[in-house]
Amino acid sequence: MDAGKRVVLVTGVSRDLGRRFARRLAAEPYVDRVIGVDAVPPRDDIGDVTFVRADIRNPVIAKVIAKEDVDTVVHMSVIATPGSAGGRGTMKELNVIGTMQLLAACQKSATVRHLVVKSTSTVYGASSRDPALFTEEMGPRREPRSGYAKDVAEVEGYVRGFARRRPDVRVTTLRLANVLGPHVTSPITSYFRLPVIPTVLGFDPRLQFVHETDLMRVLTHSVRSDVPGTFNVAGDGVMLLSQAVRRLRKPAVPLVRPAVGAVASVLKSTRMAEFSPEQLGFLTFGRGIDTTRMHLELGFEPSYSTEEAFADFAGDLASPLADAVTGLVGTTTAGLRG
Amino acid sequence: MADAEIIPIGSHGRPGRGTGSDRPSSASRTLADGSGRAAASAGRQRPSPPDEPRRRPTTTSSSEDRGPGPGVSPAEWLAAFQTGAAQVFGADWQPQLARFLAFLRRRLTGDYAVDDFGFDPEVAEHLLLATLRPIAEKWFRIDVRGIENLPDEGGALVVSNHSGTLPVDGLMTMFTVHDRTGRFLRPLGADLVFRMPVVSSLARKGGATLACNEDAERMLAGGELVGVWPEGFKGIGKPFTERYKLQRFGRGGFVSAAVRTGVPIVPLSVVGAEEIYPLVGNLSSLARLLGVPYVPITPLFPWLGPLGLVPLPSKWLMEFGEPIRTDEYDAGAADDPMLVFNVTDQVRETIQQSLYALLVQRSSVWR
Numbered sequence: 001m002d003a004g005k006r007v008v009l010v011t012g013v014s015r016d017l018g019r020r021f022a023r024r025l026a027a028e029p030y031v032d033r034v035i036g037v038d039a040v041p042p043r044d045d046i047g048d049v050t051f052v053r054a055d056i057r058n059p060v061i062a063k064v065i066a067k068e069d070v071d072t073v074v075h076m077s078v079i080a081t082p083g084s085a086g087g088r089g090t091m092k093e094l095n096v097i098g099t100m101q102l103l104a105a106c107q108k109s110a111t112v113r114h115l116v117v118k119s120t121s122t123v124y125g126a127s128s129r130d131p132a133l134f135t136e137e138m139g140p141r142r143e144p145r146s147g148y149a150k151d152v153a154e155v156e157g158y159v160r161g162f163a164r165r166r167p168d169v170r171v172t173t174l175r176l177a178n179v180l181g182p183h184v185t186s187p188i189t190s191y192f193r194l195p196v197i198p199t200v201l202g203f204d205p206r207l208q209f210v211h212e213t214d215l216m217r218v219l220t221h222s223v224r225s226d227v228p229g230t231f232n233v234a235g236d237g238v239m240l241l242s243q244a245v246r247r248l249r250k251p252a253v254p255l256v257r258p259a260v261g262a263v264a265s266v267l268k269s270t271r272m273a274e275f276s277p278e279q280l281g282f283l284t285f286g287r288g289i290d291t292t293r294m295h296l297e298l299g300f301e302p303s304y305s306t307e308e309a310f311a312d313f314a315g316d317l318a319s320p321l322a323d324a325v326t327g328l329v330g331t332t333t334a335g336l337r338g
Numbered sequence: 339m340a341d342a343e344i345i346p347i348g349s350h351g352r353p354g355r356g357t358g359s360d361r362p363s364s365a366s367r368t369l370a371d372g373s374g375r376a377a378a379s380a381g382r383q384r385p386s387p388p389d390e391p392r393r394r395p396t397t398t399s400s401s402e403d404r405g406p407g408p409g410v411s412p413a414e415w416l417a418a419f420q421t422g423a424a425q426v427f428g429a430d431w432q433p434q435l436a437r438f439l440a441f442l443r444r445r446l447t448g449d450y451a452v453d454d455f456g457f458d459p460e461v462a463e464h465l466l467l468a469t470l471r472p473i474a475e476k477w478f479r480i481d482v483r484g485i486e487n488l489p490d491e492g493g494a495l496v497v498s499n500h501s502g503t504l505p506v507d508g509l510m511t512m513f514t515v516h517d518r519t520g521r522f523l524r525p526l527g528a529d530l531v532f533r534m535p536v537v538s539s540l541a542r543k544g545g546a547t548l549a550c551n552e553d554a555e556r557m558l559a560g561g562e563l564v565g566v567w568p569e570g571f572k573g574i575g576k577p578f579t580e581r582y583k584l585q586r587f588g589r590g591g592f593v594s595a596a597v598r599t600g601v602p603i604v605p606l607s608v609v610g611a612e613e614i615y616p617l618v619g620n621l622s623s624l625a626r627l628l629g630v631p632y633v634p635i636t637p638l639f640p641w642l643g644p645l646g647l648v649p650l651p652s653k654w655l656m657e658f659g660e661p662i663r664t665d666e667y668d669a670g671a672a673d674d675p676m677l678v679f680n681v682t683d684q685v686r687e688t689i690q691q692s693l694y695a696l697l698v699q700r701s702s703v704w705r
Contacts (some may be wrong), residue, residue: 072368128533131552138552202535204542214586238454246448256535285532287452288481308453 003149005032008223009070012077013046013104014038016183021216023047030224033316035068037061038077039094045210064104065112072114072223073106077100080120080148081187081274088147095151096158103162106169117159117173117224118215121208121232121289122174123152126281132206133290136230138174148277155315163228167210174218177234177289177306180214180313189313190273191283197245203253204242205286208234209228211304211312221300231298232289235306241283248314257284345457347463357466371491389592393504413577418675431458439646455524455557456542456561457489463524464659466544477651478610480510484658485518494661495556496523497592497685499584499693500573503634506649507574511606512544514656525565526555526592530630554595565606566592568682581612582697589684593664594672597681607692652703655696659688 012018019332025142026034027236036046039055045205054060056077065073073252106112124130125140142230142336156173161170178188191197210218218233255263260283264275294300304312343625344537406640427434437694444450445460452458474480498511508525515523526549532650549566557564567573570586596603619635639646662685671677 080663128538129529129548129550131550132556134545135550135552200535202537202539204456204539206452206454208540238452238456240452240456240458242539243450243452246446249447284455 004222006030006072006215006278007033007035007068007070008074009035009037009065009074010049010074010076011037011098012075012079013049014040014042015077015079016044016099016185017179017215018042018076018213019044019046019049020183021074021219021293022049024216025074025220025223028220030068035064035070037064038216056102057093059101059105061101064106064111065076065105068275069111069283069338070109071111072116073102073112074116074118074120074223075102076219078118078152080122081276086173090134090144091148092151094255094308095148096154097154099158103158106143107162107166112169114161114223114226115162115169116219117155117156117171119156119173119175121175121177121234121287122149122278122282123156123291124287125149126205126278126285128285130285130287134232135290136232136293139216142236144278147277157318162282166256170226172222172226172228173230174222175230175232176215176218177188177208177210177232179212179215180209180309182315184212184313187274187276187279191275192244192248194273195250195268197248197250197252198244198260199252199254199314200257200260200280200284201286203239203286205283206238207241207287208238208285208288209304209309209313210235210302211309214309216292217303218294218300223296225299227298229297229301231290231294233300234289235293235302235304235309236289236291238288239306239307239310241286244310244314257331357555360618365632369442370375372597373398374598379551396641398425411575412539427669452543455545455547455553457522457524458543461518461543462545466540467513467516470509471517471649474510474513474517477649478565478567478614478654479655480520480654482514482656482658484660485514487604487661488515488519488521488563489594489661490521490560492601493561494563494604495554495592495596495601496604496606498567498606498608498639499689500564500567500569501576501581501608502574502649502651503615503636505567505574506614507608507611508565508567510654511608511656515563515565519563521563523565526567526568540585549591551591551595551648554592555599557596558599568592574635575617575632575702577620578612582693584608584686584693587682589687590675590678590684593678593681593685595666597667597672597678598673600665602665603685604661605659605688606655607689607696608654609656609693609696609700610652610703613652614619616648616650649662653700653705657692658695659692662688 008019008031010022013022018038019036019042022034022036023046025031034049036042036049036051037054037056038051039053039057041051041053052064054064062309064070077098081091106115120135123140124134124138125142125144127141129141131138131152138154140149144153159171159173162170180189214233214235230273242252257280261280264280267273268275388466408474421434423431427438437627450458450460480589487497496511496515499505501507512523512525515521520527522545524545524547527541527546529548533542547557554564554566568587569585569589576583576585594605615634615636617634617636621633621635625631636646638648664681667677
């Protein structure tokens with residue numbers, strides 16, 4: 001094995017998180033080169049990262065891996081919403097066919113030693129029959145039949161197949177809770193950025209968050225530490241949606257579940273918020289993941305807890321009126337104490 | 339032996355032992371008395387209405403004399419506020435009110451913590467359990483025995499019989515445990531609980547989680563006091579004629595959870611919950627339509643509408659039995675089905691016997 005520096009291929013660099021991770025990784029001392037791959041070029045500066053415009057849905061990717069002597073592949077291009085990609089069909093193709101091509105290329109390659117896949121806790125689904133916290137061995141209580149959840153389940157299936165066929169390659173799958181941060185655009189952040197937050201009447205889901213810094217850190221950590229396996233990644237602790245809404249100091253509108261679905265599709269069509277179908281289940285039943293293995297086996301400690309990640313995200317979203325009201329209550333309380 | 343004494347209770351579906359013949363006559367006697375008394379008191383009260391209008395003009399005239407709002411000086415407002423606050427919060431109302439406002443502020447800004455299961459101790463203690471107090475103490479007059487069998491700290495699994503059409507027995511057990519020991523009982527609930535709006539969010543905030551092995555073991559390993567009702571819907575939804583007959587105890591999952599975590603099992607027998615909503619029928623087709631295990635028909639529901647939801651005021655007895663230790667079994671014991679079945683039977687038998695004993699001690703369903 002080459003004890004020298006690493007050559008890392010990162011997919012999905014056109015999106016903000018992928019681009020920033022690639023840049024960050026390029027600055028690490030043990031990394032020789034970082035090759036960023038995507039079908040469209042990134043909008044911002046990618047620094048020392050070599051960008052290769054390649055669609056991972058076709059076999060060109062195999063040539064890139066062979067030519068550049070890539071030893072580590074970080075797969076980040078599984079996307080949650082169609083967004084800029086086009087329709088749902090394109091999204092599925094990017095996610096599933098893209099992963100298949102990438103894994104086929106990795107299997108062919110003699111140089112690839114390590115594969116890191118950024119997956120999501122959405123694979124566990126969300127239902128009334130869920131345990132409080134999912135551990136890595138558990139699967140969803142109801143198999144997803146469509147959408148992002150199904151894509152992710154299929155992607156993970158192919159990754160497991162690859163790990164079986166190439167036991168010499170260390171495969172690290174990271175199942176991340178919802179990523180939050182001032183710069184993140186995702187279904188959950190656009191949901192919290194709505195002026196009025198629709199919630200499902202009578203349900204108060206449990207949520208877990210990962211700060212965007214911790215996403216970068218855990219990916220870097222996985223590239224460096226070479227610990228194979230599947231790991232849940234989330235900040236410590238859980239929050240309730242009602243708590244989150246109160247901390248945002250925004251009004252919540254409880255609606256019956258079908259009405260929330262209708263509102264979601266309106267928001268989607270007016271492009272006010274990206275809303276994925278599995279998000280409705282998530283906002284009804286919530287989900288918790290057990291991060292014991294992340295702490296003990298992977299050896300990763302998130303720098304933000306769930307609450308801190310949310311506080312950092314909520315910092316610039318608070319409304320002045322609500323601040324005034326709580327300030328008034330605060331001074332009254334202080335006055336009575338003093 | 340105890341069975342022989344008990345059989346008459348469940349034999350004919352009559353409400354009580356021998357009291358059935360007494361009560362109609364006594365009831366009719368009190369009814370006759372009551373109507374007489376009511377008529378007499380009504381006659382006595384009749385002169386009083388003229389009093390009230392006489393009193394009312396005096397107050398209105400006095401307020402008219404003073405004029406509206408501006409006539410009251412700020413000092414008077416302050417004094418009125420102070421007396422009001424002192425009445426609500428007691429003599430040391432200032433720190434009390436400050437604490438209350440701080441609490442309100444914390445709740446409004448979401449500045450409180452919940453555990454991994456979504457348990458919110460503030461809501462559980464100040465809202466749920468505080469609401470249950472009058473029901474437990476005044477309505478059901480719960481008599482508690484053997485509370486010392488609950489450990490002061492560390493995990494334990496409280497296993498109870500289940501009855502009463504609605505899981506009121508679970509709520510009462512939660513209240514009793516918290517009231518007597520200061521510890522929160524964390525109930526394990528069926529997935530139906532977590533499917534229903536409002537109920538699901540209250541259940542999680544109150545400390546409940548799904549009845550599955552993963553959650554039970556996680557809670558027990560965390561040193562919680564966990565409550566489980568292994569009969570499930572078979573127990574709670576059984577017809578009134580089968581009262582105090584324990585149903586099958588699930589598949590013994592609770593035993594393997596206790597063995598795996600090495601915590602003691604505390605059997606709990608609850609007498610009284612069977613009579614709160616006597617289940618005499620079931621609208622099974624409606625139940626299937628709604629996706630619930632049963633839609634009950636009781637002597638009061640649905641005939642009296644929402645009023646039929648008021649539980650009958652039966653007298654409750656709760657007995658916590660001797661803890662059954664599980665920490666002596668070796669590591670593989672939880673996967674030994676024979677052992678699990680044996681312990682399950684032992685727990686079930688203990689609860690059934692103590693139910694019989696309690697029934698003998700209870701003088702009537704209502705007292």
